[in-house]
Amino acid sequence: MTITDLRSIPKEDYPRHGLSGERLLWMLRKMIEIRRFEEKAEELYLLKGQITGPLHLYLGQEAVAAGVMSALEREDMVLTTYRGHGHAIAKGVPMRPLMAELFGKSTGTCKGLSGSMHAAIYRERGVLFASAIVAGGVPIATGVALAMKHRGTRNVATVFFGDGAVNIGSFHEGLNLAAVWGLPVLFVCENNLYAMSTRVEEAMSSDSIAARASSYGMKTFIADGNDAASVYVATRKALEGIRRGEGPAFLECRTYKMKGHGVYDKAEYRPQEEEARWLERDPIEILKAKVLRDGLIEEAGIEKIEAEVEETVGESVDFSVRSPVLAFEELERYVYS
Amino acid sequence: MTITDLRSIPKEDYPRHGLSGERLLWMLRKMIEIRRFEEKAEELYLLKGQITGPLHLYLGQEAVAAGVMSALEREDMVLTTYRGHGHAIAKGVPMRPLMAELFGKSTGTCKGLSGSMHAAIYRERGVLFASAIVAGGVPIATGVALAMKHRGTRNVATVFFGDGAVNIGSFHEGLNLAAVWGLPVLFVCENNLYAMSTRVEEAMSSDSIAARASSYGMKTFIADGNDAASVYVATRKALEGIRRGEGPAFLECRTYKMKGHGVYDKAEYRPQEEEARWLERDPIEILKAKVLRDGLIEEAGIEKIEAEVEETVGESVDFSVRSPVLAFEELERYVYS
Amino acid sequence: MREITLADALNEALREEMLRDPDVILLGEEIGVFGGVYKVTRGLLEEFGPERVRDTPISETAIVGAALGASLLGLRPVAEIMYMDFLAVAMDQVLNHVPKARFMSGGQLSAPLVIRTQYSLGRVHGSQHSQCFPSWFLQAPGLKVVLPSTPYDGKGLLKAAIRDDDPVLFIESGALYRTKGEVPEEEYVLPLGRADVKREGEDLTIVAVSRVVVEAMKAADALEERGINAEVVDPRTIQPLDIDAIVDSVKKTSRLVVAEDGNRSGNIGATIAAEVVERAFDYLDAPIVRVAPPDMPIPFSPELEQAYMPDADKVVSAALGLFG
């Protein structure tokens, strides 16, 4: 199957791809929201000890969430992982329940039963499930798409996972089934080069993740995961085929985490030079430069966004702090219906 | 990675490939042994009711076992499935314990604890394990090869499985790990077009099984599974690379079962025309024609082989009938060492 | 009343629910063209078509995962796992995902899927195709677990399982597929979580599960001849477990034998014994005895498999041991 590399989208093609100023600014705002939300979460964890348990930050990958979600429709469903705050925010989950979930409060997305690793479950906005089992969401997404097809909707199930997920059985079985049955799934691999300390090429011997995916017989796209425009265009193209009924598609987004695997991890296994190179390509700065250059917004406008986001984040923390924990007696209600 | 199609081996290349008369005759004998052994097993099951439980016949695929084993060395290890009688016989397992295992007798390869589905476990001849879980042997073979590499031997672990096995997680994980670690494994897929009633193309959307395998980054070969010469040559080529330390290789043998999935199955889901076409290509007849044409043996010689095999099979049945069942009290000894 | 086999009763349940509710779909290996290896889904592909009766590749994780995903959007998938042993292949979905969707989402989601499977103990299938380990799923809270022992129960409970809003693991006994029993023509649904007293008695309670219920009934007959009047209780679902019904029976009889196909250590009987001793300690006149296979893999040889399995004789001798 074809592999389409969309890592660089010439500026002149933007209109043709639906990359309007509005869209670019929407993506920028979402990315700033993710960035500030997570910086706050990190601070609450490391400095204040108000958040405990595993906390995996999405910092540096914001363009992927923003780019993909910008192309999705509200009724499309998203499934993600333990690294899902960014997907949740970009798909429209309000910050208050998201933050409250990190605190384990009853006002959280999952009533505090799930914490950061599964905070990205918010049915109302089509954020369906967040599994902390690597690739656990892949076969589930296939089933979500089966239901969509069964119901005759035009919706798509989108599932996010990392580069480390492509070597496990669930990935293989989920992709194969979706391909054989021609189901409307968009598989999005955020290839940030590492699964914990393990580099992609130490864990797989295929030429690339995209090559592996395409061998399942699905159209495959490669995007620059640090460039929201590239991600948006690739997603849009992938969705076109899926909505036409051509079956699943695969999108590999090449990107990099600004931090380690979890908040505790300093990622000392990554070469400094490599880190420096990637950190220079901050996805927010890249998009900012674009919108400023094109006069879509002024510095002041961005500052305003920043201020608004700052406030929303702050409010979400206050809200979380004020919120109660569920009574233990209530828990039983969530085991069986 | 390259896919090498060796489905037809020109006669003039035989010497160059090590296809001596001796080898061809050895393969023929093994194939006849398998054929007669299994026909007898089928009869004992269907007509006499002396064998019970699942019984999956290898009839029609004899050229694969004979061809692969002819290229292997004694210390190479073989892992197989519930359809493993052929592999066992070709690797040198005597018929008596093999048949006795089908009867569930204490003189069986596994003392009657395992039956037909796992009869092909006979450590002494390098027939290491037979799993009845589809693709269950694949990751195990990878580990066997790991031990071989660790010990610094030149041995190879060979694992057999069907076309239905390529869609399950164990297959994916086992191949990937063997490839990443460069382990001496030969993966042999006997593609008989069906997994029970399910055709290959209904279960996978990759171009071919060989294409899927090669996407893991290993050299892949295609053989005519009804032509022992083709299988032998492909195996030999695959082994060359493996023994040179180039890591695993994959061999897809295209073949067909003469009977259904298990003895009870009449395979009514297979088009008659397809069946007829394949049955015309009886692997034993193909090889017989070759050796007769080349004057490597006369009809009388083949009849002698047939008679000898008939006798060995008959003896194995007598032996099995006479043998006792293990005492139940003995079983405990086999749970823990 | 007409008598039909368990396999046919289950087939009827599937068919009726598919007719009733277009959201019921089936998926699994060989359930369509082949009609299921034990013919439980026979005819359904022809009747409902390939969109609702889906043959899958051999990939149990995908089967269960896809059933789960589809259920999250409100379908009611019934996934077949051909042998219980193969549940292990899908265990990540079965343990880590299926039972937890509701809880982890704080009640946002429910997962109304059914996983049907069968264990083949008694059919000479050896160590990898005969295992019976329902008690595992007592340690997978969020799942419901059903083990029918008769065609009547099979049909009524499968219909209930499909209608239930929680995920249900429905474990059949392959050895019972051809046994016949009375099944009414009219529609009925049985409740999950309710034990059934299969035979009333005064002197002894035998709790038996799945295939072993049949053996327990035979044992009760044999005991009757010796003047012991046994009550046979079939829990039918082990999660939820109708422990009250069992405790009530024991309070009446003061003696308890639990008989099942799960090997001794860690089996269902262990949980039942522990619950009974905690709740009805003062009523017990004798130790609680379990009749179960020993802690070993399942031997192939037909004679050895028989020796391994619980049967009426073993239940009888265990019961007799409590009087004496």
Add this chain to the structure above:
Amino acid sequence: MREITLADALNEALREEMLRDPDVILLGEEIGVFGGVYKVTRGLLEEFGPERVRDTPISETAIVGAALGASLLGLRPVAEIMYMDFLAVAMDQVLNHVPKARFMSGGQLSAPLVIRTQYSLGRVHGSQHSQCFPSWFLQAPGLKVVLPSTPYDGKGLLKAAIRDDDPVLFIESGALYRTKGEVPEEEYVLPLGRADVKREGEDLTIVAVSRVVVEAMKAADALEERGINAEVVDPRTIQPLDIDAIVDSVKKTSRLVVAEDGNRSGNIGATIAAEVVERAFDYLDAPIVRVAPPDMPIPFSPELEQAYMPDADKVVSAALGLFG
């Protein structure tokens, strides 16, 4: 005597066995460069090199399957599965292959591998990273199952597990990795299958497993203050289970509480209670009570997780309930 953490004690066990026997190899995710997510394998890659300390892709089935395969040729692989929850991913190998190699081959094969894993209950990891279900492996005969509660036991039992000719599932408590305890400098190996009386007492037996042993010891102190002298028995291995030691203790004390991290239904305590009631019925003065989490997935919220988990207070009140 010097005190070291459980993590360090386990690290020493691995290191000593690797020095002793070149056939001991390690494989698992993040065990090399990263030193293990909980640092149990720290320094071993540097000391023994990448051929013997093998970082794997994320593929638990391949990890366990490869360990099994290597063991069949006589290596002694120690496979690490990062969280017990992920055992489910490899369950086909863990249930259908690893425990049965010896049996299915009629004694031709043995599989001397160790699968090390840990459960993280108590570390605020939520429903998919905290599960504790050791009792599953009572229904996987052929496996041995070890659950150490102290650094001393951890080291001695891990060395025994590596030397054992049968497959061993070695389940650590993540919550205990940083607890310290006395560990001699000299080499020692502890036997598998032998319970350890962690505290002697006359009035009550508390059988506790893994993390909960620490809670049981605190509970025993608290009970002492109330004039109740509890004996704390740590089975250390549950397969084989040293039921004789437990029964002996109960015969002495006549009262039994079992406390553990596996949810109530189907847990280890169920098996222990069932065995004790069968073997020591006449010695029991009170019902057997189990202290265990309720049948629900594990909640994330730190407060809720604490409420979910067994602790010293819960053990104390369960114990007090037996006197009164």
